[in-house]
Amino acid sequence: MRIHWVEDFAWAHQGGGEVHCTTNAFRDISADRSWWRAPAEADTVGPTG
Structure with a gap:
């Protein structure tokens, strides 16, 4: 990481x-998992068994 x-x-x-209105961040997102494409089982909430 290089800080400027x-x-x-x-x-x-x-x-x-x-300062957050005027800064840019460059990130490598090639391996990033999209949060809006979560697996279906992650959407299930409740007791199991």
Whole structure:
């Protein structure tokens, strides 16, 4: 992981925003499992047996 620090006060806060409004994150999502495609058995709630 490489971290790059940014000076965000003039860039984000004086413009009326927060730092999360002006940052980008690049992630490798090639092996990511989509949360909205959970297995059917994960949707079942209740006692078993």
